Amino acid sequence: MIHQFRIFDTNMVLDVNSGAVHILDDIAGRVLSCFDETGTPVEERIEHLRREIGAEPVNEALSELEELKAEGLLFSSDPYEEMFTPETTPAVVKALCLHIAHDCNLRCKYCFAGEGDYHGEKALMPVEIARKAIDFVIENSGNRRNIEIDFFGGEPLLNLKTIKETVAYAKEREKDANKRFRFTVTTNGLLLDDETMEYLNETMDNIVLSLDGRREINDSMRVRRDGTGCYDAIVPKFRKMASIRKDKDYYIRGTYTRSNLDFSEDVLHMADLGFDQLSLEPVVLPDGSGLEIGREHLESLFAEYERLAQKLAELRKQGRKINFFHFMLDLEGGPCVAKRLRGCGSGTEYLAVTPKGDLYPCHQFAGFEEFRLGSVFTGIEKREIVDTFRGINVYTKKSCRNCWAKFYCSGGCAANAWSFKKDLHDVYDIGCELEKKRIECALWLKAQEMSD
Amino acid sequence: MKHIKTLSGNTLNKDLKKVGCGECQTSCQSACKTSCTVANQKCER
Numbered sequence: 001m002i003h004q005f006r007i008f009d010t011n012m013v014l015d016v017n018s019g020a021v022h023i024l025d026d027i028a029g030r031v032l033s034c035f036d037e038t039g040t041p042v043e044e045r046i047e048h049l050r051r052e053i054g055a056e057p058v059n060e061a062l063s064e065l066e067e068l069k070a071e072g073l074l075f076s077s078d079p080y081e082e083m084f085t086p087e088t089t090p091a092v093v094k095a096l097c098l099h100i101a102h103d104c105n106l107r108c109k110y111c112f113a114g115e116g117d118y119h120g121e122k123a124l125m126p127v128e129i130a131r132k133a134i135d136f137v138i139e140n141s142g143n144r145r146n147i148e149i150d151f152f153g154g155e156p157l158l159n160l161k162t163i164k165e166t167v168a169y170a171k172e173r174e175k176d177a178n179k180r181f182r183f184t185v186t187t188n189g190l191l192l193d194d195e196t197m198e199y200l201n202e203t204m205d206n207i208v209l210s211l212d213g214r215r216e217i218n219d220s221m222r223v224r225r226d227g228t229g230c231y232d233a234i235v236p237k238f239r240k241m242a243s244i245r246k247d248k249d250y251y252i253r254g255t256y257t258r259s260n261l262d263f264s265e266d267v268l269h270m271a272d273l274g275f276d277q278l279s280l281e282p283v284v285l286p287d288g289s290g291l292e293i294g295r296e297h298l299e300s301l302f303a304e305y306e307r308l309a310q311k312l313a314e315l316r317k318q319g320r321k322i323n324f325f326h327f328m329l330d331l332e333g334g335p336c337v338a339k340r341l342r343g344c345g346s347g348t349e350y351l352a353v354t355p356k357g358d359l360y361p362c363h364q365f366a367g368f369e370e371f372r373l374g375s376v377f378t379g380i381e382k383r384e385i386v387d388t389f390r391g392i393n394v395y396t397k398k399s400c401r402n403c404w405a406k407f408y409c410s411g412g413c414a415a416n417a418w419s420f421k422k423d424l425h426d427v428y429d430i431g432c433e434l435e436k437k438r439i440e441c442a443l444w445l446k447a448q449e450m451s452d
Numbered sequence: 453m454k455h456i457k458t459l460s461g462n463t464l465n466k467d468l469k470k471v472g473c474g475e476c477q478t479s480c481q482s483a484c485k486t487s488c489t490v491a492n493q494k495c496e497r
Contacts, residue, residue, distance in 0.1 A: 061455040182477075350480060
């Protein structure tokens with residue numbers, strides 16, 4: 001399977017199964033369009049092209065394409081499906097999203113977590129629960145050495161005490177358990193002060209700071225209880241946090257909605273503020289919520305991603321390297337195919353823990369009783385739910401198995417599939433369309449880097 | 453090649469018996485949380 005596309009003036013082709021990416025000139029692009037889906041040139045079409053642009057260039061391009069085929073870099077076969085069946089997915093847990101606070105000091109209008117409480121009672125995770133979660137992941141992670149703990153909310157800094165004690169406890173257990181804990185935190189920033197910033201900088205492998213971009217955009221969505229926006233309160237803190245981070249990871253991460261379809265302006269605004277690790281994601285909300293992305297927005301969003309890619313390429317030429325999360329692609333050192341076909345690991349290697357200690361397949365399933373797996377005290381009680389998640393990969397999802405993007409999105413988000421289709425083996429179509437455009441833009445950016 | 457430049461070669465179909473160590477970052481622990489992007493993660497080997 002291949003995906004041939006043209007973006008700006010560049011013809012590109014992705015060979016899906018090998019991951020090879022090629023840039024074609026116009027002649028090679030047209031010759032490749034004469035191949036059928038099995039990778040066989042259709043003689044009638046080739047002959048037509050010879051008459052139109054001349055036999056010599058067509059034959060040259062044809063022979064180059066055949067050479068790539070022979071090398072397994074075009075129309076290559078898929079050896080993975082039989083090899084990486086759901087049964088081969090390891091039954092270990094190696095990442096936890098700790099819901100440190102089911103409460104929030106903001107009332108963001110698109111919040112999937114019901115303004116922080118996940119549609120339940122407000123609660124802070126007690127230290128004992130968090131410690132038990134650390135014990136649980138050590139016991140259930142088999143021989144995995146790298147363990148990830150994400151402090152999430154609501155707003156996790158409402159419960160900094162538990163974060164600190166959890167980090168200390170995990171570090172204490174690390175050596176004997178032969179594990180390496182890596183911590184991340186996602187915060188809206190309101191409670192960041194100098195001492196907290198120092199602490200987070202020292203202990204966190206990644207710090208995700210929430211900002212939606214331009215002041216008027218951010219403040220129309222990310223508001224306090226009294227309706228006031230938080231931009232002016234958080235941006236100076238985020239700048240300080242980013243400057244302290246130096247080479248360590250952080251992200252300025254936001255959400256865009258139908259009310260800022262020109263979201264590239266928000267990404268560029270973040271860059272103007274001096275930040276260089278950026279993420280801005282489409283909101284995921286059901287039809288009728290008033291902020292959701294609809295099919296009618298796709299064309300303008302595609303153009304917007306292209307505009308953003310172009311701007312980032314220009315900035316790069318000027319010496320400013322911006323890392324936009326959704327355009328990040330490591331063509332040589334990216335994840336292996338086993339990971340790519342299994343996806344994010346929700347419900348298998350990645351679980352969420354609520355303040356009470358209940359386990360869910362991921363943070364987005366928290367509070368949905370039918371997905372409650374057990375607790376940090378009892379362990380996994382509903383193994384059948386875990387088995388369902390183990391059974392999901394790009395081959396068991398009918399929309400994915402023949403999709404060219406399957407090794408990049410890895411089947412998409414299970415929670416989104418559930419929200420929109422009530423079927424974990426289905427997909428959230430709008431998310432798919434946007435993801436495909438982002439991959440094309442990311443590949444184009446790689447091509448620009450190569451030509452520099 | 454005159455008409456084609458290869459940006460990257462075969463990156464997926466190699467050493468298949470050695471893949472899947474599971475030590476890499478879980479994608480949702482980075483900057484995602486509402487969508488799934490796996491290919492931008494790094495291999496830890």
